[in-house]
Amino acid sequence: MSLIARGITVDLGRSRILHDIDFAAHSGAVTCIVGPNGSGKTTLLRALTGEIGYSGTVTLEGTDIAAAPPWRLAERRGVLPQATALAFPFNVIEVVRLGLTDHRDAPRAAQALARVGLQGYGTRYYQELSGGEKQRVQLARVLAQIGTPVGPEGPRWLFLDEPVSALDIGHQLQVIRIARDFARAGGGVVAVMHDLNLTAMVADSVCVLSHGRKLAHGGPAEVLTDATLSAVYRCTLRVGAAPPPGMPYILPHMAAEAADRA
Template sequence: MTLQATDIIVHLGKTRVLHGIDYVAAPGAVSCIVGPNGSGKTTLLRALTGEVGYDGRVTLGGTDIKGAPPWALAERRGVLPQATALAFPFNVIEVVRLGLPYPKDAPLARHALARVGLAGYETRFYQELSGGEKQRVQLARVLAQIREPVGPEGPRWLFLDEPVSALDIAHQLQVMQIARDFADAGGGVVAVMHDLNLTAMFADAVHVLEGGRVLAEGPPGQVMTDAVLSRAYGCVLRVGAAPPAGVPFVLPHVAAEAAE
């Protein structure tokens, strides 16, 4: 059930944000979209999920998402936005249960909370949580909705928009490992990322966006080069270069090894 987008053009008001993007992601892989602010990362993700109007074609397993009923899409993919505002005083378990397709699946909500490290938070009010805790509650909601990486209809998908932006390094690694495990079990993951180190560590495929176009695509080792990243971000970047002597730096793969 490959995700494929062809010649995607998006206008926001009178401004063209995406300029004819082609995009392919496969199940069993973590596919990351990176690029500077304003490059069109979130807009592309929202086009892939049908949340923003677009010209072109997006198919999931050969099915055009424009013609698919919402309930059918909800069975096949879950979407984690950058931020979610709730006006009502829901507690945590109520928020997670919003993702459940059937009331009888209520135990899935507690399981999903445990997966994101929030077991015991069920009765806490959502509005009282930190930004990072809210982000993990919303991820739990998405995991409860999807349930398993592969269902009767085939591979299922996670669409994650900056899933680690509000998290400390331990929880960043936890969330990215959830994405990795989901893909390893046969599901598909598309994630908008700002952290290039975590992208290099977890991604199977990377699309680098610049000005609403794909500048480069492929495995991290081929795409994340000095030339590509320097052009995309508009500053001189060196991949794999240590800082000057005496300047400390921390890499996520070292933290992951220490946590094992």
């Protein structure tokens, strides 16, 4: 079961944003897309979900997404964008219920809020929340939409665009655990990420983009190397190197282990 993209090319106006990209992700795994600003990460994710036009083919579990009606895609995959603006004074539970195909399924919305640590927030107005809280509400909306990682029609998918960008380290780890649990239960996860440490923690495979081209795709240890990262980000980077004596540094994977023991 998989997501397969072949020859994805995207032009916006006179500019070519993506150049003939082949991409694959599998259910039961987390696939992360990384690269510097402007490398085409969000554009690739939007092409994979059918939100923008593209040349090439994208199939999700054998279905060509270009030929599938939007309601059918919504049953199979949920999409978390970088940011969502709401013009009307919805409260939190109303925003989460936007993801439901059956609006009588109120327990599912409440359960999704609890999964992102926002139980008790249902009656608060969305516009009054912090940026990180809004991001978690939107994740709850996507989780309510998808429900379980595997349904009668097969694996379901989460497409996440920078899902931890506005979050503190504790809530970043919470989202990482949600993604990993979803994949371990049989679903598929494709996530655009900026934090390379968190990418190394969560990813089963990593796709590296540079200037709209795929530079590397493979396991984290294979892809996240000194040479690849230094070339992509145009600065000298060393993987696994300790800082100078006396300089503190944070290990997110150790924080995750501590949280798991709590």
